[in-house]
Amino acid sequence: xxxxxxxxxxxxxxxxxxxxxxxxxxxxxxxxxxxxxxxxxxxxxxxxxxxxxxxxxxxxxxxxxxxxxxxxxxxxxxxxxxxxxxxxxxxxxxxxxxxxxxxxxxxxxxxxxxxxxxxxxxxxxxxxxxxxxxxxxxxxxxxxxxxxxxxxxxxxxxxxxxxxxxxxxxxxxxxxxxxxxxxxxxxxxxxxxxxxxxxxxxxxxxxxxxxxxxxxxxxxxxxxxxxxxxxxxxxxxxxxxxxxxxxxxxxxxxxxxxxxxxxxxxxxxxxxxxxxxxxxxxxxxxxxxxxxxxxxxxxxxxxxxxxxxxxxxxxxxxxxxxxxxxxxxxxxxxxxxxxxxxxxxxxxxxxxxxxxxxxxxxxxxxxxxxxxxxxxxxxxxxxxxxxxxxxxxxxxxxxxxxxxxxxxxxxxxxxxxxxxxxxxxxxxxxxxxxxxxxxxxxxxxxxxxxxxxxxxxxxxxxxxxxxxxxxxxxxxxxxxxxxxxxxxxxxxxxxxxxxxxxxxxxxxxxxxxxxxxxxxxxxxxxxxx
Amino acid sequence: xxxxxxxxxxxxxxxxxxxxxxxxxxxxxxxxxxxxxxxxxxxxxxxxxxxxxxxxxxxxxxxxxxxxxxxxxxxxxxxxxxxxxxxxxxxxxxxxxxxxxxxxxxxxxxxxxxxxxxxxxxxxxxxxxxxxxxxxxxxxxxxxxxxxxxxxxxxxxxxxxxxxxxxxxxxxxxxxxxxxxxxxxxxxxxxxxxxxxxxxxxxxxxxxxxxxxxxxxxxxxxxxxxxxxxxxxxx
Numbered sequence: 001x002x003x004x005x006x007x008x009x010x011x012x013x014x015x016x017x018x019x020x021x022x023x024x025x026x027x028x029x030x031x032x033x034x035x036x037x038x039x040x041x042x043x044x045x046x047x048x049x050x051x052x053x054x055x056x057x058x059x060x061x062x063x064x065x066x067x068x069x070x071x072x073x074x075x076x077x078x079x080x081x082x083x084x085x086x087x088x089x090x091x092x093x094x095x096x097x098x099x100x101x102x103x104x105x106x107x108x109x110x111x112x113x114x115x116x117x118x119x120x121x122x123x124x125x126x127x128x129x130x131x132x133x134x135x136x137x138x139x140x141x142x143x144x145x146x147x148x149x150x151x152x153x154x155x156x157x158x159x160x161x162x163x164x165x166x167x168x169x170x171x172x173x174x175x176x177x178x179x180x181x182x183x184x185x186x187x188x189x190x191x192x193x194x195x196x197x198x199x200x201x202x203x204x205x206x207x208x209x210x211x212x213x214x215x216x217x218x219x220x221x222x223x224x225x226x227x228x229x230x231x232x233x234x235x236x237x238x239x240x241x242x243x244x245x246x247x248x249x250x251x252x253x254x255x256x257x258x259x260x261x262x263x264x265x266x267x268x269x270x271x272x273x274x275x276x277x278x279x280x281x282x283x284x285x286x287x288x289x290x291x292x293x294x295x296x297x298x299x300x301x302x303x304x305x306x307x308x309x310x311x312x313x314x315x316x317x318x319x320x321x322x323x324x325x326x327x328x329x330x331x332x333x334x335x336x337x338x339x340x341x342x343x344x345x346x347x348x349x350x351x352x353x354x355x356x357x358x359x360x361x362x363x364x365x366x367x368x369x370x371x372x373x374x375x376x377x378x379x380x381x382x383x384x385x386x387x388x389x390x391x392x393x394x395x396x397x398x399x400x401x402x403x404x405x406x407x408x409x410x411x412x413x414x415x416x417x418x419x420x421x422x423x424x425x426x427x428x429x430x431x432x433x434x435x436x437x438x439x440x441x442x443x444x445x446x447x448x449x450x451x452x453x454x455x456x457x458x459x460x461x462x463x464x465x466x467x468x469x470x471x472x473x474x475x476x477x478x479x480x481x482x483x484x485x486x487x488x489x490x491x492x493x494x495x496x497x498x499x500x501x502x503x504x505x506x507x508x509x510x511x512x513x514x515x516x517x518x519x520x521x522x523x524x525x526x527x528x529x
Numbered sequence: 530x531x532x533x534x535x536x537x538x539x540x541x542x543x544x545x546x547x548x549x550x551x552x553x554x555x556x557x558x559x560x561x562x563x564x565x566x567x568x569x570x571x572x573x574x575x576x577x578x579x580x581x582x583x584x585x586x587x588x589x590x591x592x593x594x595x596x597x598x599x600x601x602x603x604x605x606x607x608x609x610x611x612x613x614x615x616x617x618x619x620x621x622x623x624x625x626x627x628x629x630x631x632x633x634x635x636x637x638x639x640x641x642x643x644x645x646x647x648x649x650x651x652x653x654x655x656x657x658x659x660x661x662x663x664x665x666x667x668x669x670x671x672x673x674x675x676x677x678x679x680x681x682x683x684x685x686x687x688x689x690x691x692x693x694x695x696x697x698x699x700x701x702x703x704x705x706x707x708x709x710x711x712x713x714x715x716x717x718x719x720x721x722x723x724x725x726x727x728x729x730x731x732x733x734x735x736x737x738x739x740x741x742x743x744x745x746x747x748x749x750x751x752x753x754x755x756x757x758x759x760x761x762x763x764x
Contacts, residue, residue, distance in 0.1 A: 156614075159565055163583035196616045197564070197586045236619055269620060273589030282588050328592045 027381050035299065035374050036108040039115075042300040043104045046133045049225050057138065064135030064217070072097045072126050079122050088120045093127070100130050111298075116370050119294050125209030131298045134221035140213040146185040153187040153195035164200050178212040179203050185216055190223065196232040201278035205286075205293050226301045231277055237394075242276050242305065243268045244390045245383055249309050253376075257316050264324045271331035275308055283333055287362065291370050302383055303373075310373040311335045339369045553596075553603040556729060559625045561653075562634035563645040564613035567668040570712035571634060572610045575722055580713050587612045590624055597719075599726035606722065622656060630662045630725045635691065637667040637709060643691045650703050662729045664706040664721050667696045671711040 050061060076090050096103045096111065103111050119127045129135050151157075161180055183203055187195040202222070206215040223229040230238025247268050251258040261268075274282040279296060281289045295303045312319070315335055322330055344363055560568040569584050569591065576595045591610040596603055609624040611617065625631060633649045635642040646665060653663060673689040693709060700707035706724045710717040 156564065160586050163565075163585055165585055197612065197614045198588050201588075232616070234616060236616065240619075267623070269623065270590060270592070273620065277588055325592070325594055332591075 024381065027379075036112050038299040038303065038380075039108060039112060040104055041380070042298065043101065043131070045300070046225055047101070050133060057136065060136050060138040061133060063137050064140075065130065065133070067137070068126055068129050068135055069097055072123065075122060075126070088122065093120070093123055097123075097126060097130050115294050115298050116374055117367055118291055118370070121209075121290075124290070124294070125206075125214065128206075128209065128293070128297045129214060129218060132218060132221045132225070134218045135214055136217050139217050139220065142189075143182075143185055143213045143216045146188045147181045149188055151184045151187045151195075154184055157183050157187070157195055157200070160197060160200055164204075175207050178215070179207045181212060182207065182216045182219055186219055186223070189220065190229065192234070193223070193229050193232050196277075198274075198277035198282075199232060201281035202228070204281060205279075205290055222297075222301075226296070228301060239273060239276055240269075241387060241390050243272055244393075245302075245386045246272055246305055246308055248386045248389075249305060249378065249382075250312060253309055254313055254316055257312065257319060260320050261327070264327055266324065266327055266331075271328060272308060274332065276304060279304060280307065284336055285364065287366060288336055288339075288364060288369065291366050295370065295374070302378060302380070305378050305383075306373045306376040307369075309376050309378075310369075311338075313376075314338050314372065336364065336369075339365045341365050551598075551601065551603055553605055554731060555605045555607055556630055556726070557607050557609070557628045558630040558632065558725070559609045559611065559621075559628040560632050560634060561611060561621065561625065561649045562613055562632075563636070563639070563642040566613065566634045566636040566639070566642050567712050568613060568632075568634050569610050571632070571666070571668060571710065571718060571721075572608055574712040574715055574718045575606075576608070578715070580715075586614075589617070589620065595722075597722065597726065599723055602726070602731075604726045604729075625653060625657050625661075628657065628661060630664070630729055631657065632664045632666055632721060632725075633705075634666045634668050635696075636669050637691045637696075638669055638672050638688045640690045643667075643695070647699065650699070650705065654703070660730050662706070662725055663703070664708065664725055665696060665700045665703075666707075666721055667691060667693075667709040668712060670709045670716050671713045674711070674714070674716075 050058065053061070072094065076094065079088075092110070092114065096114075115127075157180060161176055179200065183195060183199055186199070187193075203215065203219060206218050210218060223232075227238060231242070232238075247258075250261075250268075279289060280292055284292075292304065292307055295306075312331070312335065315330070315338055319327060319330065341363060560572060562568055564586065569587050570580060572591075572593055573579050573581065573584070576593045587610060589612060593608045593610065594605060595608070596605045598604070609628070611621050611624055631649075631653055633646050633653075635646040650663065650665070653661060673687065676687055677689070696709065697707050699705070706721070706728060708717045708721050708724070710721060712718060
C-alpha cells in the first residue's frame, strides 16, 4: 500500500522539515496522469487513520462496513425489481461495496468514471459510507446517548433550521428532527467546534442519503478525517487556508481574472467563504451539491477547490466585464448558470431544485460540470507549497499582531503617563493662572499704592517739618522762659519773704511796744466799765 | 430613472441647487450584531422595502447598495451585511476597517444581544476608523409594539428585555445615534440611514453645501423627500 499523500499534506514544516522532500518522493510513486491518484491517496489516508485506531474502534468500524454490505443487498433486492433502477449497474456497485480497497487500487479508472458520472441516488449513502469508512457501530451507540442530552447550542440550531431554505424547500423537510439531532449531537461530541452556521448545510445531503445515526458517523468522519472541522473551529483557520489556496490557484490559472478581481477590491473571502463552509450548498442547486459531495467524499476535501476554480474559470469572460457590485452578486448567485442545459437556456425559469423537473434530462449539465472540475489539476504538492506560504504569512501576522498588542499596551501606558502629566500640568497651570491673576491684581493696585505711598511720604515730610519746627521751638523759647519765670518767681518770692520777714519784725516790735505800754498802765480803770 | 427622481426631489426642496450638479457621496457602511437580531432584514427593508420571515442566516457576508437623497446630497450606501455568529468575528475586521458608518444591531427581546452590542461598540472604538459614525439599533420593535401601545395584560411578562432607556444611555455614553426599529413593520428603518447620512462627516469640498442644507433643510427632510428611492439602484 502506498503511503497516502494526505498524511504528509497538512503537516507542520517546523516539526517535519523534510516534509516537502518526502512529499516529492511520495508524489512520484503515484501515477498522476489522471485524478485517480487522489482517490487512492484519500483511501490510503483513511486506512492509515483506521490502523491507528484502537482495537475496539477497528472492530466496530469493520462491523459497520459489514452492516452496510447487508443494507446494500437489501436495497439491491428491493430496488432491482423496479424499472427505474435498471439503469444501475448493480454488479459493479456490488463489487465496489464488497471490496472498495481492491477497486480503488485495481480498477481506479472504472471507479473514477463511475463516481464522476454521479453515484446513483438509491445507493449514494451506501457508497459514501463505504468510501469514507465512516459507519462505526460504537459511535452510533454513543450518538443515541448524545441525542438525548442537551446542548447550549440547541436554540441557535433550531432557529437556523427554520430559516435555512436549502433545507426547508426540499423533500427532507420531514427530517428536520433528525437533522437537528445530528447537528446537536455533534456540538456535544466536539465542544471546541460546537455549532457553526453552515453545518446545517453540510448535514442536509447526509440526512437525505443515510439514516440518522449513519449521518452522524459520516459527519464525524468528514469533520475529523477530512479536516472539515478546521473550517468551523473558532479561528476558522481551515477556511482561511482554503481561501489562500484558492487565491493562489486562481492566480496561476487565470492571472487576468485574478488581477481584475484584485483591482476591483474583491477578496475571495467575500464570496468563497460561503462556498467552502457549506460545500456550495448555500446558494447552489441541490443536485450540483450532491455531485460535489460524491467527489469530496471519495477524493478528499481539497477537491472542492477544483469545483471552485472550474466554475470561476468557466465564467471568466463574464466576470472580466463586471465591476465590484455586480461581480459579488454574480460570484455568489450565478456561477452555475453556465451549466444550464441547452434545452432550458431560453426558459427564464432557472429553478434551483431542478430534480423536481419532469424531464428526462437534468436541468444542469451535471456530468459536464463534474468532468470539467475534475480536469482542473490540483496537485497536493502545490497545496503543500501553498500551505507553507500560508503558515509563514500567518506566523508573520501573528508576530505583527503581537507587536501591535505590545505597542498598544505601551501606548496605553504612555497615554496614562500623558494623562498624569496633563493632570500635573493642569494643576501647575492653575497655580500659574492664580499667580498671574494675583500679579495682575497687584499691578492694578500698584499705582494706587504708589500714590498713597507718595502721599504718605509727603505727609511724613510735613509732619517732620512740623516736628522740627516744634523741636526748634522747644529748644529756644520754652526752657528759657520757664527758667526766667522761675527766677522771676523766685525773686518775687524772695522779695515777698523779705517783705514778710520785715512785717513780722515790725509785728514783733509792735507787740513788744504793746507789752511795754501795758506795764506802764497797770491800774488804768477807764478800760473797766 | 432613479437619478431623475433624486434630481427632482432635491430641486423641490432647494431651488438654488438647480444649476449645480448634485454630488454623490459613497458611504461604506457595515452592519454588526449578534446572530438573528435582524441585520439582513434591516438591509432588505432599506434596500428593497421588503421583509422575509425566517430569513436565511448570512454565511460570510453580503454586499448591497442603496442610494438616497439627504439634504440635497445623494448618498450611495455601500452596505456590508456581516454574519452574526461569534465564529465569524475573525472575518469582520475586513469589513469594518474602512467603513465610515456602522449600524450595531441588537434584539430588544434578547438581553444577550445587547451585551454583544456593547462589545461591538468597544471593538469599533478601538479598531475602526476614528471618525466612524455609529448607530445603535434595537430591532424587533414589532414584538413589543402591541403590549406597549395597547396596554398589555400586566400579568403577562413583557417580551421586551432591553428598555429604551438602556439603549439610549449606552448611545449617549458612547456618542452613538440611537433608534428602536422594526424591519418587519418598517418602523424607523429609513430614519436610521437618514440620521447617519446627516451626521457623517463629508469632504471639505462638500461641506458648505451640507451646512447650508442643515440650517434650513431639517424640516424638509423630515417631511418628505428623504425617503430612499425604492428602485433599481441596488446592486
